[in-house]
Amino acid sequence: MKKLSKYLSFIFPLLLAFACVEEYALDALPPTEADARFTFQPTAESDNILRFTADGDFFMMNWDLGNGQTAEGKVATGTYPLAGTYTVTLTVFSAGGSISSSREVVIAETDPLLLDRPIYNMLTGGSSAVEGKTWKIDASRSGHFGVGPNPIGAAGYFPEWYQAGAFEKEGSGMYTDRYTFFLDGFGFRMETNGLVYLNINQGGNFPGAFDPGVGDLSAPYTAPDNLRWSIVESDGALPELTISNGGFIGYFAGGRTYQIVRLEENELFLRFVDQSETSRAWYVRLIPEDYVPGAEPEPEPEPEPQNPDVSFTLNDLVGDGRKVWRLKPAAGAFGVGPRPNSDEWFPSGNDISSERACLFNDLYIFNSNGQYEYDAQGDVYGEGYMGIPDACQPESSLAGTVGAAWASGTHAFSFTPGTPTDLPKITVTGTGAFIVLPKAYNGGEYTSGPPRENESVTYNVIGYDEASEELTISIRVSSEAIYWTFVLVPVND
Known part of the structure; x- marks a missing residue:
């Protein structure tokens, strides 16, 4: 009898736990539109930088901030340098389903200070570049494309597992594509010139995908018009560049958000996570379309190092x-x-x-x-x-x-x-x-x-x-x- 009592005392909490799980699964109701409501207010930094806060609290909460930016969680921050009306949408998920709620956000005036930023000017050429700034893959440079671990490994933000040699992916479509960034309206133009290069696991999303003979897949693709870009800068993290749906840069691995590892006048080095295998991250290096590597004046040679303190025999x-x-x-x-x-x-x-x-x-x-x-x-x-x-x-x-x-x-x-x-x-x-x-x-x-x-x-x-x-x-x-x-x-x- 004592053994039976001990057995029941052990099994009863388990039965109760299973009963609770089953009850949650059966009784969970889909969220209502009221559950997806949110408020917003300007930040102290600028009237054009808004902080959005959801009324409810769900295990998954996704934001479309209407300016090309997306975010997750109960709180999100959106930057709107340009005057205009933006539609912000919050989607919440529960065990019973999901629902979205949208609000229009009116930005009364353009904030020039939010536009005149070094990262924007380097990417787009600045306000004087009416035609924007066009980038291409730096095909002649070893390591212009590669893959490494995610999270980053001991080598840091570097494709330590594999680096493509110069022109190694010729014929894939990667080297003929062009990417133009405009400061005006944060526009983005993707010119595929017929083909794009993509991860082998993305072939099902691109009709006509084929083996180009250099690994992975190529596919015919024409990017949609009116694409946009956005950049999110967070303390302690690399800036993130996001391209709106339908556009991507260099090599498609399922995502459209890129970490900016390095951005200089003549170099854009990006890292992005493989969405079909999140334990790896891809890298692409781009240069301006009209830039010829090696054409710039050779830098002055650094003086030979002096090593008086290293006495070792x-x-x-x-x-x-x-x-x-x-x-x-x-x-x-x-x-x-x-x-x-x-x-x-x-x-x-x-x-x-x-x-x-x-x-x-x-x-x-x-x-x-x-x-x-x-x-x-x-x-x-x-x-x-x-x-x-x-x-x-x-x-x-x-x-x-x-x-x-x-x-x-x-x-x-x-x-x-x-x-x-x-x-x-x-x-x-x-x-x-x-x-x-x-x-x-x-x-x-x-x-x-x-x-x-x-x-x-x-x-x-x-x-x-x-x-x-x-x-x-x-x-x-x-x-x-x-x-x-x-x-x-x-x-x-």
Whole structure:
């Protein structure tokens, strides 16, 4: 009887929970138009920047702000630089369905200050550019199109998984399309010249889609007229550029909102999330239609660096004939950023020596006979490019994978002393030779194994403290100024 009582006391709350779920599913009513009502008022910044607040509170609330902007949540902010009447629509969703409510917003006067903004002027050419500013894909530049992780990976806002070579997508339609931005009315014109380029998962949305022979799909498409653009700038986030329905830029992956990674007079670098596979993000780089890369005057060469503070010798590296090094277990000892000795992209000042203990126990051994040894101490920090999951795991996991050459092994090394204008350098050579990070090599990162045979990888010595014997090395992996930096300390046998 006691057992039965305990069983009933366990099962009754579960039955009650299921009953509640079923009751919610059966009795949930669709929202009414009153549920989608909202109010709005101008902000302190400008009468043309309005704050909208929904009356109700639902698990999903979508806004169409009538100016090309969209938003989600109970509260939204819309910017209306131009005088006019705008229709704002709020759509709310409940378990029983959805409903929308709309209101007209009248902007009495144009606010010139909201129009004269550097980001607008750079994108459109400003108020003097009556014909707008037309952009095209920078086809001649390597990396004009690519893909990387979402959320961003260690390399930051960069297509670290794949970068297209110059003119690699010729014939897809990507290079013949043009995109014109107008400041007047925030107009956008998309000229497809017959074809557009799209993700293979979007083929069903484009009649006549076909394989262009360069990967993914191409399709005949004519963009609608009267397209618009909008930009939302939020604190602590990249600006977001949105194109109204029917328009897109460069490559269609299901969405029309783009993060502006970089916007300059002659460059527009965009990032956008793949809507069919949200764990990845695509990148496109554009230049003005009439801009010819390399035609501008060559910049003055930077003066040769002076390095009086980096005094590091071969004896410092090999000691009495054999010296063992490992990562310093502290913040700043392992990271990536836009300059040497920076970890602002990852791990942003955090100490990850406990989280990645299998990385911080690795040994890097230099011998006076030119032999370099890597000893993983029985475990490694895996990543997808190595053919194993992202995590600390036994080194034996590498056996039989594309990353097998990155396991413990013996290679060769050479040392180049520093001069008043050149940093000291350490070069390791061999199939799978590396210091600290297997994927990093000079000018790139592996996106998949195996490593190239008998490759040499060179690291700059950017700092050395003779008292603590703390050694700081750095490697540049991209022309886009992406640097990995590692701080090593000797191991006392």
